[in-house]
Amino acid sequence: MHDVGEQLRARGRRMTSQRQRVLDAVRRLAHATPEEVVAAVASDGGPPLAPSTVYRALDALEELAVVSHTHLDHRAPSFHLAEHADHIHLVCRDCGRVEQCPSELADGFAGNVLRVNGFVADVTHMAIHGRCSSCATR
Structure with a gap:
């Protein structure tokens, strides 16, 4: 995987600990709804993150083509690493x-x-x- 932090910096953003935790959760889960990512981040031993922070992190990572999503049904999308697409x-x-x-x-x-x-x-x-x-x- 390419350097996500470098891509974020090129767009005037940075790799925050929250974004790193969300990326790590998606990597561990392979396919996960935003709610499943929220739960994984909540149980990773780090400080609590608001669900809205997780959603914003997923959006930022998807904008960089680091993660992607698929709709497996009519409910929430399933996120995964873009390299797994x-x-x-x-x-x-x-x-x-x-x-x-x-x-x-x-x-x-x-x-x-x-x-x-x-x-x-x-x-x-x-x-x-x-x-x-x-x-x-x-």
């Missing part, structure tokens, strides 16, 4: 299980969208809803 989430509507598959599996879809609509689809970190193999065989 090249996969597709498969979300089971029945049991809620979330699996991952390589984004290359969507190349045909993206090619068809481009051919038919002239739209360049970004499939590097999307969620597809359906039924997992266990639920589908029931």
Whole structure:
């Protein structure tokens, strides 16, 4: 990962201890809603942080393309490190299980969208809803 502190300084910001704690929590959790990041930061042994501080830190880190988010459902987004972005989430509507598959599996879809609509689809970190193999065989 590139130097986040340097990127922040280039934009007139700095790597505060709060932003570092939020980044560390996202790194530990791999995929997490803002509420899960708030809980992780609250239990990391550091001083308490207001949820609004965590949300602002996530926004700042996303603006720098250090973290990114995906909507796995209609609720809160799931944040992850941007370098972890090249996969597709498969979300089971029945049991809620979330699996991952390589984004290359969507190349045909993206090619068809481009051919038919002239739209360049970004499939590097999307969620597809359906039924997992266990639920589908029931």
